[in-house]
Amino acid sequence: MQTLQTTELTQPPYYKPFSRLMKRLFGEPAYKLTIDAGFTCPNIDGSKATGGCTFCDNVSFSPALRTGVTRIGEQLEQGKKFYRERFGANKFLAYFQTFTNTYDSVERLKELYDEALDAPDIVGISIGTRPDCIDADKLKLIQSYADGSAEVWQRKLSEARTEIERPFVCVEYGMQTMHDATADYVNRAHSHQETVDAVELTREHAPDAHLCLHMMSGMPFETDEMIRESIAECARLRPDSVKFHHMYIYENTVMARQFEAGEFEAPTLERHVTLAADCIEQMPPETWIQRLVGEVSDSGVIAPQWGKTKLQIYNLISDELKRRGTHQSSHWRE
């Protein structure tokens, strides 16, 4: 695990941003390219539940609207073009984000991950999934990429299409909350124990993979104390990185209908900034901070409407840490 000197945590932004890990590993930023590999989700297709998580924007993921899903290589080329023109980017991570990206056979997963890793200038992959959609065989496949032994990566090296010995391989689990009552309310269809089990299984079978946990602030009926309990539990699981974002309500979702019916309120900016600062203070020193805010600019977001850019919200969180005189792991207890 990579750690920083405490002196680096006592300067803005007062935590370890994931971008710093990328620069450390690759000498420059590596930009995440979101791809839709055509997966579905057991929480939608009926094998675990139907309807999906109430906050999931699965209307726009519906098969009828996804017939135009292009090959992974084409999606990556489009993404690279954008970041090259805008930021002069050279290195990229393929981010399997849409739906549940381990929900298929090992053979099919291998085809998809191979295709992404084989593409030019791809230095790693990030795989977003549910904790109940992983097993030892899938993790062994992921480990073969993470330790660089996979045939696709060895060929890339031997053909001098990369100089990087081992790709960066991240598995991202949606933990969201440790409270099963909240998970039930949002129709998550997995328990917190399944998240704990997935973390343990990942450490056992894919020890070289980077493990990221997602958490949400402002879920319906959760008090600040409940969210702090989830933060403490996440810290106990010692993820390599964390995404802590606010709950946002997207149009045409079950959550949008519940919100419009007045069942709960949208989170406030002040509350999210406070809880994000709490989260940073409690994270272990080795954990990288991948994200601290959810979607704010998408036109489909109904609430909250904070009128701030993501950058402004990141700055508010750093300002809050400065005001408190704290930083990442100030309140970390092993």
Ligand code: SF4
């Ligand atoms: S697990 Fe993910 S893809 Fe599946 S319904 Fe929930 S948010 Fe949507």
